[in-house]
Amino acid sequence: MAGLLLILKRDLSLAMRQGVDSMMVVMFFVLACVLFPFGVGPEPNILARIAAGVIWVAALLASMLSMERLFQTDYEDGSLELLTLSSLPLELVVMAKVAAHWLTTGLPLIIATPLLAILMNLDPQGFWILILALALGTPTLSLVGAVGAALILGSRRGGVLLSLLILPLYIPVLIFGVSAVDAAVGGYPVQAQLLVLGGIFLGALPLCPWAGGAALRQALE
Amino acid sequence: MAVFSGETLLCIRGERTVFADLDFRLESGGALVLVGPNGSGKSSLLRVMAGLLRAADGALSWDGEPVADDPEGHAGRLHYVGHLDAVKPVMSVFENLVFWARLRGGTAGAEDRVAQALATLGIGHLLDVPGRYLSAGQKRRVNLARVLAAPAPLWLLDEPTTALDRDAIQAIEATIAHHRQGGGMVVISTHADMDLPAADVLDLARFTRRPRSVFQGQEDEDMDDEDPDDADMPAREAG
Numbered sequence: 001m002a003g004l005l006l007i008l009k010r011d012l013s014l015a016m017r018q019g020v021d022s023m024m025v026v027m028f029f030v031l032a033c034v035l036f037p038f039g040v041g042p043e044p045n046i047l048a049r050i051a052a053g054v055i056w057v058a059a060l061l062a063s064m065l066s067m068e069r070l071f072q073t074d075y076e077d078g079s080l081e082l083l084t085l086s087s088l089p090l091e092l093v094v095m096a097k098v099a100a101h102w103l104t105t106g107l108p109l110i111i112a113t114p115l116l117a118i119l120m121n122l123d124p125q126g127f128w129i130l131i132l133a134l135a136l137g138t139p140t141l142s143l144v145g146a147v148g149a150a151l152i153l154g155s156r157r158g159g160v161l162l163s164l165l166i167l168p169l170y171i172p173v174l175i176f177g178v179s180a181v182d183a184a185v186g187g188y189p190v191q192a193q194l195l196v197l198g199g200i201f202l203g204a205l206p207l208c209p210w211a212g213g214a215a216l217r218q219a220l221e
Numbered sequence: 222m223a224v225f226s227g228e229t230l231l232c233i234r235g236e237r238t239v240f241a242d243l244d245f246r247l248e249s250g251g252a253l254v255l256v257g258p259n260g261s262g263k264s265s266l267l268r269v270m271a272g273l274l275r276a277a278d279g280a281l282s283w284d285g286e287p288v289a290d291d292p293e294g295h296a297g298r299l300h301y302v303g304h305l306d307a308v309k310p311v312m313s314v315f316e317n318l319v320f321w322a323r324l325r326g327g328t329a330g331a332e333d334r335v336a337q338a339l340a341t342l343g344i345g346h347l348l349d350v351p352g353r354y355l356s357a358g359q360k361r362r363v364n365l366a367r368v369l370a371a372p373a374p375l376w377l378l379d380e381p382t383t384a385l386d387r388d389a390i391q392a393i394e395a396t397i398a399h400h401r402q403g404g405g406m407v408v409i410s411t412h413a414d415m416d417l418p419a420a421d422v423l424d425l426a427r428f429t430r431r432p433r434s435v436f437q438g439q440e441d442e443d444m445d446d447e448d449p450d451d452a453d454m455p456a457r458e459a460g
Contacts, residue, residue, distance in 0.1 A: 003324055010320050017311040078305025081273060082367075086324050087297030221274050 003088040004096045011100030021066060026108045029062035033116045044121045051120035052130060052181035056137075058116075059109050060170045063138060066105045067145035067166070068152070068159045070097060071216065075153050081220060090213035098139075098146045098209065106138035122181075129184035129194075133177045136197040143201075143208035144169050150215035172200060222249045223284055225270075225375060225406060230279035232265050239265050240428035243279070247408065249374075250401045252417050255410035257425030263410035264304070266425065267377045270408060271301040297325075299375040304383075306364040310353035314339070314363055317352055318370055326371030338369035342392050357384040369396060375406050382413040390415065 015022060036054050040046055074080040083093050113134060117127055148166035152158035180193035226246040232239040239262035247253050255263040268274035270281065272292050281288040281295075288295045308317055315335060322331040322338075339345045342362045347355070355363065361384050368376060376397075382390050394416050397407050409417070 002328070006320065006324050013316075014309060014311060076305075077309070078303055078307040079309070081301065081303060081305070082307050082321065084273065085271060085296040085299065085301055087293050088324070089293060 003086060004092050007083070007088075007093060007096035008100050011097055012103060015100065015104040021069065022104045022108055025062050025066045025105045026112050028065055029058050029109050029112060030116065032058040032061060033120065036120070048121040048123055051117065051122040052126060052178045052185075054120060055113060055116055055122075055130065056134075056174055056177045059113075059134060059138065060141060060167070060174060062109060063105060063141040064145060064163055064166060064170075066101070067142075067149045068162055070101055070146055070149040071153055071219075072149075072158075075219065080216065084216070084220060090216055091209040094146055094150070094209040094212040094216065098142050098212075101146070102139050102142040106142055109138060110134050123185040125187070126181040126185040129190050130181045132194060133180045133197060136194060136201055137173045137177045140173050140197075140201045140204045141170060143204040146212045147208050147215060150212040150219060153216070153219035173197065176200070223374060223404075223406070224248050225281070225283050227270070227276075227281045228279055230266070230269060230281075231277045232262060232269060232274070233277045234265060240425055243425075243428045245423055247406050247421075249404040249406060252397070252401060252407045252409065252420035254415075254417060254420045254422045255408065255425060256422055257429070261425040261429050263425055264379050267301070267379045267408060267410060268303075271299060271377050272296060273301070298373050299377055300325075300368040300371075300373045301377045301379075302364055302368060302381055303379050306360040307367075308352040308355060308360045308363050311351060313349050313351050314344070314355070315348045317363065318367055321367045322370040324371075325373070331370070334370045335366070338366040341369055341396060342366050343388065358386060358389065361385055362389055365393060365396075374404065376400065376408070378407065378409040378411075380410055380412065382411055382415065 033054055036050070037047060040050070071080060074083065084090055086093070110131060113131060114127075117130065122130065145162075145166050148162045148169075151165060152162050155161060176193045176196045180190045180197065183190045183193060224246065225248075226244075228244050230243040231241045232243075243266070245253060255266060257263055265274060269276045272288065272295055283295060283298070307321075308314075312320075315332075318335040318338070319331050322335050326334060336345070336348070339348060342365055344359060344362050344366065347359060347363070352360070352363075361381070365381060368378075381393060385393070390413065397409075397417065401407065407417075409415070
């Protein structure tokens with residue numbers, strides 16, 4: 001456990017010093033959403049109708065954009081080998097890196113969401129549900145993305161491969177994330193959708209570090 | 222007294238047999254020097270010993286216990302120095318090392334251990350320098366200081382003298398001698414002449430198979446390997 005916190009602290013301080021990465025992800029998220037009013041026209045009703053979907057899709061893409069670097073730098077400079085040999089189970093190493101990734105990208109995305117909700121004319125009834133759904137869904141995105149990031153280690157053009165690998169796996173989170181907001185806007189109960197999002201997260205929590213650890217071992221051989 | 226040994230190790234990289242039937246034995250205070258031409262499997266053997274690479278056959282054991290039963294415990298008693306120095310460019314030398322010292326040797330006294338390790342290798346003055354300003358030789362020394370900053374009985378050093386000057390090599394020879402006096406073991410691959418008294422030498426060229434030629438086919442290689450599937454083949458064809 002102490003080792004997990006050490007790695008988390010190290011990754012956070014590395015991310016702080018290379019703050020550009022986090023900023024770029026948030027900028028991408030905002031810009032991608034801003035494009036939609038230009039594309040579909042500034043009709044408030046249309047924007048309100050697609051707001052939740054657009055914000056979710058932009059969050060998926062932004063999260064994936066930063067995923068490629070998750071293990072890459074440690075792999076290239078030899079740190080990953082040493083982390084494997086740290087007597088800490090590799091699954092916990094993955095868990096620590098995922099936690100750091102979520103804190104430096106997932107959390108900033110959630111913080112930027114209110115701005116986009118106003119821009120997209122999201123119904124106020126759906127606002128808090130959107131934040132809650134993102135809070136439950138983005139950790140799953142980081143967890144699933146970590147498996148992909150571990151699998152593409154050492155391959156060239158990893159970024160494109162990564163999106164092909166993990167975007168399909170993001171679909172369940174997208175479906176329930178958007179439908180929770182739609183239900184809230186329509187005045188229906190949202191408990192079921194949020195429970196499913198939470199369930200997916202709880203399932204991914206043990207499975208993804210395990211799969212990611214196996215992929216890392218393979219990459220280092 | 223600890224014993225680290227390997228029996229009938231077989232290493233295959235990309236369908237090429239790097240070495241086969243390799244045995245070694247190392248006791249507390251011992252040193253094993255790996256020699257052999259480029260590509261003879263020195264790095265592969267060190268990675269097998271570290272557990273980073275799985276041997277296709279054979280087993281490693283520590284005090285008679287198979288290493289495969291407890292890979293994390295094995296990782297905890299070794300230090301591996303590979304070709305890459307694992308120095309983060311945006312962190313200072315001190316921050317880089319304190320992280321590894323805490324991760325491997327516990328948080329208590331990690332700062333002192335790092336300062337002492339840096340002084341031993343003659344780079345105490347680099348404490349606050351960010352990793353990106355280090356030369357290749359300085360990075361190598363930082364990587365070796367990482368080994369000193371957290372005690373572990375087994376050191377696996379893959380060409381540790383690369384990019385180092387004469388003084389640094391002498392400092393490493395002295396630290397290795399000190400480590401061995403304290404009951405530690407060292408496995409080292411090197412092309413430089415290092416002064417390692419009473420070290421065993423393992424020449425990997427002896428275990429290297431003749432490269433499999435496309436035209437020669439399989440003849441003697443398969444005979445030694447005794448692959449049960451291959452042995453069955455003629456019978457199946459006959460039937």
